[in-house]
Amino acid sequence: MFSFEFTIRPSSVLPDHRPLYKITQVLLVLNLASRGKQSSLIRLQLFNWVLKDSERQQKLLTASKEHQISFPAWGVDPVLNKALAFAKADGLILPVAQGFKLSLLGQQFCARVIKNGLFEEDRAFLETIGISVTQKMVDEIVNRWG
Numbered sequence: 001m002f003s004f005e006f007t008i009r010p011s012s013v014l015p016d017h018r019p020l021y022k023i024t025q026v027l028l029v030l031n032l033a034s035r036g037k038q039s040s041l042i043r044l045q046l047f048n049w050v051l052k053d054s055e056r057q058q059k060l061l062t063a064s065k066e067h068q069i070s071f072p073a074w075g076v077d078p079v080l081n082k083a084l085a086f087a088k089a090d091g092l093i094l095p096v097a098q099g100f101k102l103s104l105l106g107q108q109f110c111a112r113v114i115k116n117g118l119f120e121e122d123r124a125f126l127e128t129i130g131i132s133v134t135q136k137m138v139d140e141i142v143n144r145w146g
Contacts, residue, residue, distance in 0.1 A: 019079075019082060019083050019086050022048070022079055022080055022082075022083035023083045023086060023087045023092065024109075024113055024118070024119055025047075025048065025051055025119065025122055026044055026047075026048070026080065026083055026084065026087065026093075027087065027092060027093070027102060027106050027109055027110050027113075028110060028113065028119060028122055028123060028126055029044060029047045029048075029051075029126060030044075030093065030100065030101070030102040030106065031102055031106070031107060031110040032110075032123065032126035032127055032130070033047065033126040033129055033130060033131060033133065034102075034131060035131045035134070035135075036101070037101060037102040037107070038096055038098060038099060038100060038101035038102070039098075039099050039100060039135070040098050040099035040135055040138065041081075041084070041099050041100070042138060042142055043099070043133070043135055043138045044080065044084070044099065044100070045074065045075070045076050045077065045080060046060075046069075046071075046074050046133070046138060047126075047133075048075075048077055048080045049074040049075045049076075049077070050074070051122055051125070056071075057125050059071065060129065060133060061128065061129060063133070063137070064129050064132035064133050065132070067132075067137065068137065068140070069133070069137050069138065069140070069141050071141065072141070072144075073141075073145065084100060087100075087106070088100070090105075091103055091105050091106075092105055092106035092109055093106055098135070
């Protein structure tokens with residue numbers, strides 16, 4: 001007869017599920033790719049979903065040039081909602097009627113991230129896309145969902 005013995009070991013958390021990683025990404029989206037450094041939750045979810053895959057990034061770049069998003073839908077990540085709650089609690093973002101706005105403290109955080117050369121790929125993509133993906137573009141897709 002065989003016997004099994006299991007040893008419980010801590011498992012690593014994927015970077016994409018770490019709150020600080022997600023907080024930094026969302027702050028960079030607000031800082032580099034959002035008009036007035038503010039955005040709706042659904043628009044932040046779009047960027048969160050796009051930043052996970054280079055093909056999606058290319059599609060969003062194309063969509064930004066054509067002024068029309070070609071994604072019929074995108075993923076909604078509960079980890080982003082948790083990151084937003086932590087960022088709000090730490091004073092990095094402020095709730096506004098349309099969603100969230102980057103605070104002065106959040107802007108300082110982003111400046112340090114950029115100065116230290118962190119999140120270079122995300123930063124480069126977000127600087128390239130700029131504020132060309134508007135809330136109106138996102139609303140047009142969302143209105144089709146209903």
